[in-house]
Each structure stands twice: as C-alpha cells, then as structure tokens.
Amino acid sequence: MKNTKSIAVGAAMLCGLFSASAASAATTLESVKENGHLQCGVTSGLPGFSQPDDKGNWTGIDVDTCRAVAAAIFGDAQAVEFTPLTAKERLTALQSGEIDMLSRNTTWTLTRDASLGLNFTGTNYYDGQGFLIKKELGVDDATELSGATICIQAGTTTELNLSDYFRANGMEYQPIVFDTSEQTVQGFAAGRCDVLTSDRSQLAALRSKLNDPGSAKILPNTISKEPLGPVVRQGDDQWFNIVKWVLFAQINAEELGITSDNVEDMLKSDNPNVQRLLGTDGDMGAKLGLPDDFGHQIVKQVGNYGEMYDRNVGPDTPLGLDRGLNALWNEGGILYAPPLR
C-alpha cells in the first residue's frame, strides 16, 4: 500500500504545482513593498549604463533609473536588487515576473511594446546606431562601406537596422554575429571584420577596450533611432505610471534647477512647480500611490536627470558623451517631460 500512498502524494503535489496560476492578486507595487526591495533587470556589464564595480556596487544611468524608483517607493535608493541579464534573456525575465522592471538599454520598438505583453515607460537615453572602423581602411563615410564585413553583437535591434541601411542604400555586407560584446571587440581586433556596429554610446566604450584605441575611429553617420528606456509588464497601470513619472520627475527637476545639492533649500521655494515636485504642496505622490515626498527623495538620493547623465556617461566620464539629443528641450535637446501637476 506504500506505493499507492506515494502516488497519491505525488499526484497531490502535481496538482499544487500546476494549478498555481500566474494571475496573482497583488499589484506590482504591493509585492515590491512586501519584498522590501525593487528587483531590477540590468546588463551584465556595460560601462556607463549598468556595471558592477570591484566591490559589487552597481553604477550607471540604467542603474540610477532603478535607484530613483526605489527612492520614490521606499525613500531609500539602496533598496534595489539587480538581476544581470543578457540581451536574449531580458524580455523573458520581465514577462515571467522574475524582475519588477527592466532598465537595460533596451530599444523601444512597436513589436516589443505591442506584442510581448510589455510597456515602455519612457526614454532615459536617446541613442542611435553607428560604425567603428579601422583608420587604415581610409573610409570617412558609411556610404563607402559596400562589401564590408561587419561584426555585430547578437540579441539586439542592431542586425535589423544594419540590414535595412545597407538595403536602402543598395550596398552589400557580410555580418558576423557574436554572442557577447567582448567577443565582438575581439573579432574586430583580430581583423575578422572591417567594421563594428553598435549603438553610438557603446562604440566609445568598446573602442577603449582595443589595444590601440587610436587605430579605430567612429564614423559620423547615425543609421537608426534607438530610444532606450525602462520597461514594465503590461496590465498594471499604477506601476506603469510610477516608473514613467519617476523619470519625468527627474527631468522636471533639472528643468526647475533642483539638484541633489540644493534640494533642501528648494523645500522653501515659493515656486508652485517646485513645491508640487518636492511634495511640500499638493498630493502628487498619493495620486501615484507613493509618499508625497517622492520627488524630494529622488532628487536627494539620485539627483536630477542632468546629474545622473553627467555622473555616468557625460563628458567627464570615460565614455565622454555630449548631451546632444539628451539635453532638455529648451537647451537644444529633445527631453521634454509633461508637467507635474
């Protein structure tokens, strides 16, 4: 009879296993609060965007985007746990609920937004695809690249952009698709390809990994639009709003001149826009399901968008990227956040 018993137990366990439906009653905000931390998906290491240092502390603009959300919810920018993900894994990790939000230089496209059960909440970095080429080839423009062999990293929108660009210009190319960015650079350095293509923000970082960075240059052409931004699961509008408005709060803070240095003084500001952002007036936080001082906490602990940019990818960092498109709308860029009121 022992056998029958164990079969019955096994069957009961199976029942439990399969009937555990995914439709959990708790909202994302509730489950994040219950866990006491935000689970955020990032890259496994991309300078300027998300990279762990030698002590295991994560830094980067994508990391700071996660920290700002944690600061808004908990008032503690450190209440984040990071899940390093490859390009292939990232969307599945978010769909399956392994992470609460994805902030991993992910390009906002229609397919991803509409058919994968995901929502892009905004753009924290406007990028575009470019080319890194060996100087000795004497090429100055991407239109001279017909017949070139091109190294690409797998799992990105890069392959399609590349193909589209060459087809549109009636040129031919040979793609070599590597699994990781290290192998892509190695292939380029070993001479397997003439050109390496990636988002412009990454080309500078990849070029710095070459033995002789001076032997390669970045072509002036930008062949695609790559709006990179945080992603959340579809179907939880409150969570979608929170992640969206945390970024807007950072951009608005820069526009209003609130920085992590002057944020305490700004609490006494008479400007109603500043008051609403910092929570000294109105109930903006409550509308989102957050504490009213969420803006104050974000700016105090993470900083406004400009600070976040300069610290991670700006001109004084190894990446040395100018603000360009990522400047505020009134300073020549296209960053434009809806008003916080």
Place this chain on the structure above:
Amino acid sequence: MKKQTVDSRPTGPKPWYDPRIRSIFFQFVAIALVFWGGWTLVDNTLTNMESRGISTGFGFLDETAGFGIIMSLVPYDATMTYGRTFLVGLMNTLLVSAMGIVTATILGFIIGVARLSSNWLVAKLALVYIEVIRNIPLLLQIFFWYFAVLGSLPSPRQSVEVADSFFLNNRGLYLPEPMPQEGFGLVWGAVIAAIVAVVGLRAWAKKRQLATGQIFPTFKVGVAILVILPTVAYLATGTPLEWELPALKGFNFGGGITIIPELAALWIALSLYTASFIAEIVRSGILSVSKGQTEAAKALGIPNSLTLRLVVIPQAMRVIIPPLTSQYLNLTKNSSLATAIGYPDLVAVFMGTTLNQTGQAVEVVAITMAVYLTISLAISLFMNIYNRAAAIKER
C-alpha cells in the same frame, strides 16, 4: 467419515487484489497523470501568455526576417521569411555536424589504432593527444582555433595566394567555383554508371571468392573505374566545366567558394575533440577481441594488415558502435557552441536573432529543441540499423 466434495479450485482473488488488474490499473493511472500534466503545462502557458498580452502561434514564420546571414547553403537574402532563416540555420548545423562526424571518425580510428601500436613513440604520441585534447573544455578549444587561426592569417589585401585561384586570409579560404556548362550532365551520368559498376563488381568478387577462394583486387579496380569513366566522359564531351575565380573587390574577395574561418575553427575543434573520445572507444573495441582470434589468424598465415581488417575490426565494431553513436550525438549537440564565435548555426540564427526580433521565445525554443531531438533520433536510428548489421548473427 463422510467424504465431502469440496471444490478445491481457487475462486480467484477479488478484482482489487488481483495483481494483473492492479498493474493495468496503475499503468493506466500513470499514463493519465502524464497526459494530464503535459496538457496542463501547455494550457497554463497559453492561458498565462494570453492574459499577459503576449502573442503566440507560429505565424511569425511567414514574416519577413530582414537581417543578413553570412553563410547559407540555400539561397537567402534579407527579404525572405523567418521560416527561411530556420532552414538556413538548420542546414549550417547539419553541414558542420556531418563534416565533424566524418573527420572525427577517421581521425579517431587512426589514433585509436596508433594508441595500440607496438611502436613506443607512436603509442605515446597518441596517448598524449588523447589526454590533452579530451581534458580541455570544448569551448576553449573553439576559441583557441578561432582566434589563434584568425590572428595568424593576413588581411585580405595581403592574402596568401596559390596560382591566382586560391586565396587565404583572415576572412576565409577562397576557392574557385566550378560552373558546369552544357553537356556536363553526361559526366554525372558517367559517375553514376561507375558507382553502379563498382557495386556490381563487389558483389561478383564476393561470390567468386566464396566459390573459389580467390581474392579479386576489388579496391584497386574499383578506384580505377571511378576515376577513368568520368574522366573519359569529361574529355569526350569537350571539358564542359568552367571555373569562377575569386577576386579582390573593395574590402573583400568576391566570386568563387568561400570557407569562412568560423566554419573552419568549429570544424577543427569539434573533430579533434570528438576524435580523442572515439580513439578511446576504438581502443576498447580492439582490446575486447580476444587474443586467440589474432593468434588463430596468424596460425593460418593471414598477413597482419588483413588480420586487423578482416578479423579484429569486424568483431571490435560490435563493441565500438553503441558508444560511437553517443559521440556522434554529442558532436551534433556541441555544434551549438557555434554561437560563441559567430558561425550562423541553428542556435545562433534562429534561437538568437530570430528569437530576439520576434520575441516568440516559447515557440522558437520549442522548435529548436524538436530539431535537435529529431537529428539525434535520426542518427541513433541509423547507427542502430548499422549496429544490427554488424552484430553477431546466430547461424
């Protein structure tokens, strides 16, 4: 005492105590559980994906892929469908697996026999080869061959060239491509005729040997037929074959046949790695043949080379084939490491780019797993048929 007539036949246990009925019942329950489990998994996945707004189904296979692939055995360009990228990746996987299996087998047999050689140096060299190669992870070996080979080759403009038709550089090996002209069909006909002739010859020679004991030099005559017949046809039809030579155009060579370094590195690494395992299998097979067999052959005056070929190897094959099948399966599955060096195999193309562009993870991964399962089962089936032919036949 009165004799009582008692019906001594057992009445049989009640159905729930009958072991036969019981075992059928439990088997039925087990099967029902398996089916219910599988159905629940599929149904749960579909329901959850639908409730999260994730599109499902295989419709994406008909959409335009839009990305380029460096190497394709079937015509392919970016305007074709995702279904086509599947075919391209599958063909590339099959190509490198087939090439690897052939060379690994040849190399493995040579090294396995060398390992048993009475020549001390040959035996120890084989031993060192086996122990070094099979104890280093395959991925490292692939990287070694890829970057070691790439690093030592010149750039396209400084190619190593032979007779203005063969070029070697770090973009690959460029060979002239044969372009059959009108009338070449006759040459193909001659090739087929030669093959038929050799098969017939072999059957005749075997029959004659069984009848008279005389050995006919089938191998030499067979090779002669295979070479001479097509050559005669080729010359008779006026050499209807032209060669397209590769030439430097812009960045790279164009025209001719290209063997990309990714394919070469993967092929070399897979062959060498698997050969070291096959060598040990061959050695174990040969050692499993009892010494008496060799001694008996010697006593009959059969030369050493014939003893190995006719007495030892046929008996060793019975031991060799089953583990050899596993090695073929391993090699095929290991070919998926191609993705690390950019060889466009099924995993790199279909489970890589196609999966990323469509986001249809469940479907793409399911298809890919089904393909590897099918390839593996096909190899097993083929090897089992061969095994049955080689196994001891009770007469």
